[in-house]
Amino acid sequence: MSKGLPKRSEDYSLWYNELVKRADLAENSPVRGCMVIKPYGFSIWEKMQAQLDKMFKETGHQNAYFPLFIPKSYLSKEASHVEGFAKECAVVTHYRLKNSEDGKEVVIDPDAKLEEELIIRPTSETVIWSTYKNWIQSYRDLPLLVNQWANVVRWEMRTRLFLRTAEFLWQEGHTAHATKQEAVDEAVQMMEVYAAFAEQYMAVPVVRGIKSENERFAGAEDTYCIEALMQDGKALQAGTSHFLGQNFAKAFDVKFATKEGGLEYVWGTSWGVSTRLMGALIMAHSDDNGLVLPPKLAPNQVVIVPIYRGDEELAKISEKAKEIMTKLRSKGITVHFDNRDTHKPGWKFAEYELKGVPLRIAMGPRDLENNTIELARRDTLSKETVNLSEVNLEDYIFDKLEEIQNSIYTKALSFRKEMTTEVNSWEEFKEILESKGGFISAHWDGTGETEDKIKELTKATIRCIPIDREDEDGQCVFSGKPSKGRVLFAKAY
Amino acid sequence: MSKGLPKRSEDYSLWYNELVKRADLAENSPVRGCMVIKPYGFSIWEKMQAQLDKMFKETGHQNAYFPLFIPKSYLSKEASHVEGFAKECAVVTHYRLKNSEDGKEVVIDPDAKLEEELIIRPTSETVIWSTYKNWIQSYRDLPLLVNQWANVVRWEMRTRLFLRTAEFLWQEGHTAHATKQEAVDEAVQMMEVYAAFAEQYMAVPVVRGIKSENERFAGAEDTYCIEALMQDGKALQAGTSHFLGQNFAKAFDVKFATKEGGLEYVWGTSWGVSTRLMGALIMAHSDDNGLVLPPKLAPNQVVIVPIYRGDEELAKISEKAKEIMTKLRSKGITVHFDNRDTHKPGWKFAEYELKGVPLRIAMGPRDLENNTIELARRDTLSKETVNLSEVNLEDYIFDKLEEIQNSIYTKALSFRKEMTTEVNSWEEFKEILESKGGFISAHWDGTGETEDKIKELTKATIRCIPIDREDEDGQCVFSGKPSKGRVLFAKAY
């Protein structure tokens, strides 16, 4: 039944890689570090995109599209941005190939060298702010609330499907505002949008927080983030939202005429989530049998598998299945009837378990006689017989899907609570990190120096300063210096 | 009222460029040859995407995502493909930058040279067929019906917004089949899907046809296409669908086990439309006042402009406007109420004309008294007073939008008929081409040689051999050699 998937308890990392491949989510491409997102994986990403896009539009944003290429000199215009992004990137140097002299292959045409190299965007602040310079003259042009869905490239030596790939898909919002407060509010709002999406759709509980200076986005004044915990006790940064201050406005000279007749630099934000969310979704809920999908993001919420001998039985079951599908669809439930005769029911059961379909309906001749179905839940692997004379099936399934959505979330939340430990000494810090993992809530003296040391010694980083943390006087778990509150440490993806 | 837009009759090309910019559709980016698609332009593209995506899924296709990069050697694997695509492309040679010695800029790190150069995809047949090799083993894996929405790059020296840009957005379908007939049927089906979209949604009539060998896609056995006629009498290829034969299967060694136990090469198709469709949409319908959008693709189908003095009047009109919006939205009509106090009604009228909103409702104090609205049609620039006591407004507007959609299409169709000329001599060919333009229906001897000569002498190319052409014995308009039927010539974008 497990399709030979490795066990999480034995090799979490191998389990993840095999699951991603066998559930037809993604695979490595012939191009080093790049992935192919397979149709099933992409259909989940499409559901995520659609919901996020809706939430962006509901908060007043519009989509646009900016170029893939960034002139090399643009990267250098914002001093800290170039430090963060100029290093590992794909560089276009030529714009033409020609036949080799032996005619057997194509080679670079040395005459077609670009005057200025082009960088494949690792993120688009520079090219977008250079455009905003022309779009913004007056306070009437503000706020400017724009998002784009795009591919970006950050050259990575060690890649993992969805979690870290050279090319990935993402959305990047880039907004411009007349006041600092408005920009800060926007950055916080988008962190909240991401958190709501993660919790209500992905069923992944997240901590809302602010990054320490070390972990801040290159070019930001503040980075807000949502942090999730995976089943192996490692943290995963699921989305970030940056308050950029006037940094990019100054770098690209974007000023606006105020209502009062002055001329001021614009305030900015940027925020993004990527196909990395797919990694979070997979790792948060799945088990040794395969994927577990929250109903709100499952491409098919219900699958119907007929159990039959011969065409006549199939015909009868099909008729019933069609009735059921019509009912379910009337409630907006997505359902697939797998009547392939090339595979046996047992094979199909394992396949849909592997692919994480939330509910499976099985129907055989005896079910027809008794007017029943067998209903199996993917998350709990439990089964029940449902008598169709006794329930309104579409309502029953609708409620069951909601129950699954909530149950998956609650389970993940309990796990996170269990895996969040308050520690008050350095010995305890190291011990918990090694024996248990998870989030460690500890006092920190606020310096990058201490943060670096802790990272060096333990590989744990400060995931965030939680937004809702309580004031509490204490001493830094490492340096013993005074601290005003706890931060969350963890090893992270 | 014309916002100073140049006149089509005076300078069609300038009119187009200015319209694209002033209607906030797109603009040139700081990166040579690349465009920025602005929010309003992108919202139209999103409507096109959503409808096309629906049509692709209804015909059984699934979306996926393949890498941006193509190893250089892949391009050479299909002999004619490399001729067509390897030449003008963006080449990535390095994967890292470093600080320059003076620390003032970033420069290429010579140590980070790629062993094999990567090409930014100009189209993805090669990388996709190299992937299909692993996905296809048996007839059970076929047909494979996959599409991707992506950006592609073809280096262009002379670019025009939407019509020809170095980077553009498109979709590319790539399918694999067990039999030749099935692949041909798929290619024809997708041409029909494109034609239906162009005619029913864009309101642009198209000729369905087959390309001559000279104009065929590099690597295809047959290229099906849809060809539209613009208002300046030039043709525009709006979509292509290729029957690839077994060419890419052979190049990438993609074989499948047949039902009968044999081993055969797979048959393929590919098909695509791009942001070029935006150019076709703009040029097909717009006028000297700006954009004319078909209601089915207009981001806002109706705009309401209040005409008022003082807050009290505005409040009363707003109340009425909200009632109207609720009614219209109940019929699925998109409507925007422009209550900005920063602009005068006259300015707004011109703005929405420029942006092509199909219907404009104006409401002033006298309208409130009389329970009327003023309704203006963008396509005909005609106005009427509608008495709200006499009509069911949502039905009236709904029908009006349908009427506009049909009327725009009919107008474009009449224009194309008028601008399609049968010619029977070379003198006539040249004369019509120069004096009138449009499609020229003429006999052709079927040779690439004649086609090349005609192109050299007149810049006209064979747009297609219409699918529905009648058999007719005749003589080639250029060579006088025998011909079995007419083909369509035109100057083209």
Ligand SMILES: [Zn+2]
């Ligand atoms: Zn299905």
Ligand SMILES: [Zn+2]
């Ligand atoms: Zn609106």
